[in-house]
């Protein structure tokens with residue numbers, strides 16, 4: 502069972518960038534509930550992606566994206582909401598805990614994941630647990646699901662940070 506302390510330990514540096522304690526706790530709530538519903542024993546077990554062989558851990562990808570997002574934020578002078586940006590970056594792929602399962606020796610899409618890709622399942626769970634719409638939108642729009650929407654500046658940063666990491670991994674296969 503994944504405990505709050507496990508999540509707080511994995512994302513200890515990144516969670517500190519969220520100033521609003523309510524939001525910070527909500528981010529941990531969503532990871533915990535997704536791990537529970539997806540029956541994950543450890544966060545370390547979840548893979549980054551099924552689209553690339555040996556893609557590494559989802560938690561490591563999440564940290565890379567959140568740190569990339571912070572670097573971009575630090576270079577901008579516009580009024581970008583850091584709390585929403587970091588919460589969205591930390592949660593953008595949490596839906597993969599509901600999309601993937603380990604079956605017969607390999608990671609595959611589970612039945613729920615075949616119906617709802619992780620941007621949708623992650624956004625639905627975040628909404629259910631009371632995250633603000635600004636964060637729900639970042640999760641929903643971080644991949645192609647958001648291509649026909651008007652992304653917020655925070656959603657643009659997470660969308661591009663995510664694809665930088667994905668495309669680099671893919672280029673190295």
Ligand SMILES: [Fe+2]
Nearest residue numbers: 562593594663
């Ligand atoms: Fe991602």
